[in-house]
Amino acid sequence: MAENIPIYQQITSYIKEYIETGIYQKGNIIPSEQEFCNQFNTSRMTVRKAIDELVNDGYLYRIQGRGTFVSHWVYRKSLEVLGFSYHMKQLGYTPSSQIISFEINIPQPSIAERLKILPTENVFYLSRVRMADLEPIAIENVYLPEKRFPGLDTYSFEENSLYEILKTKYNAEVVLKQEKIHAVMVAGHDARILFGKEKGVGMRMNGVDFDANMTPVAYADSIYHGTKYIFDVIFR
Amino acid sequence: MAENIPIYQQITSYIKEYIETGIYQKGNIIPSEQEFCNQFNTSRMTVRKAIDELVNDGYLYRIQGRGTFVSHWVYRKSLEVLGFSYHMKQLGYTPSSQIISFEINIPQPSIAERLKILPTENVFYLSRVRMADLEPIAIENVYLPEKRFPGLDTYSFEENSLYEILKTKYNAEVVLKQEKIHAVMVAGHDARILFGKEKGVGMRMNGVDFDANMTPVAYADSIYHGTKYIFDVIFR
């Protein structure tokens, strides 16, 4: 029995699994809060905390006086916070990268400011072509503070997920991204890589990644192929 | 005294106001949960519910053992759920619209499906040029089920916010949007409106708006000016 996982997390996992396996069907009602209290032998506030979380994440919705229901739309997390590699795998593609450059630099002042470091502190600069099933999908430029990630340059980012390494090796899990997105005309070198010709339409996405303490972890500036990559976003 | 507003909502409003007026500064600690208990003469669970909400919305973050802090970045709600008019006002522009067409149609099957109505049920089709300070920013095409919004065609959408009317007149508040976003080359009629020339780069955004019961309220398909409009999005 001995569980150190909080009860409310056990309940959210339980309900999530039942949704994902289709035991709780889209649009259908799920057991009442009281029933979960009995099943998990816990108090109602604990059950409510579990359900609150799933409502917030968009899995469930409540109607007062009637019950709690499974959301209708196909659930999709904001996959972008989990990085390109994870995202592509979810979509069924094989992600890969081709390193354009990986070096240690003095940052541009605007980038230092976004990373909340001094302009005299070094940053890693990692530039990669991101591919799905060997087709170029995006050009990604990432800047990371050297101080926070000593020895980062000893890893290979051809196959490894940057986010995975930050999380497992440096205990820096990205939980939030603030991004600016707009359409751009891509030309020159970037266009030849992404489109194989001199011009093409792309989407520029640039912003800062934060960890749970709201400390900036990385600044990324990427250009995505306009037609091969479609963002799927949920606004609340 | 007599307040029918829940205590936890009073507390969220209180804290929000203190953040917005700068009394609680970005990155600084706010009073402990116990202090709010005393101040509002309530229990800790109620205070936590209030703070939970603000943490979820990105206003605050907590560090166990230390305290609760105001988020560093400039707070910005997913303004897109509130519609173009509201969004532009927030940014300090004067929004306006020019109606291209407003009619009742049989929907395309794909649109009927997204709105979860029968293909034989009518939809309103509203097409507008959206402007900020009289500059064309986007072309927006919206489809709404006639059954849900009888008499919608009696309103003027030159100045009025569509979302405002849905909310106040039809009790249909949009709380969630699921959108697909990608960059496109705009040409022909649309390009002449947005760019004043034959070609330009734009961002296409199309998706469904849902109310609190997760019932589809509208389907929108819009094209935004690539350089005049920059999406500012927070992913969690």
Add this chain to the structure above:
DNA sequence: CAGTGGTCTAGACCACGCC
């Protein structure tokens, strides 16, 4: 009416950060 979710109480013990 009974059953659901919405709000709230007045405590409790634990895990963590800091001094």
Add this chain to the structure above:
DNA sequence: GCGTGGTCTAGACCACTGG
């Protein structure tokens, strides 16, 4: 050790939807 947030209890009353 002390104060913070993290989890949890065992009740309570209210507001709403349904039959």
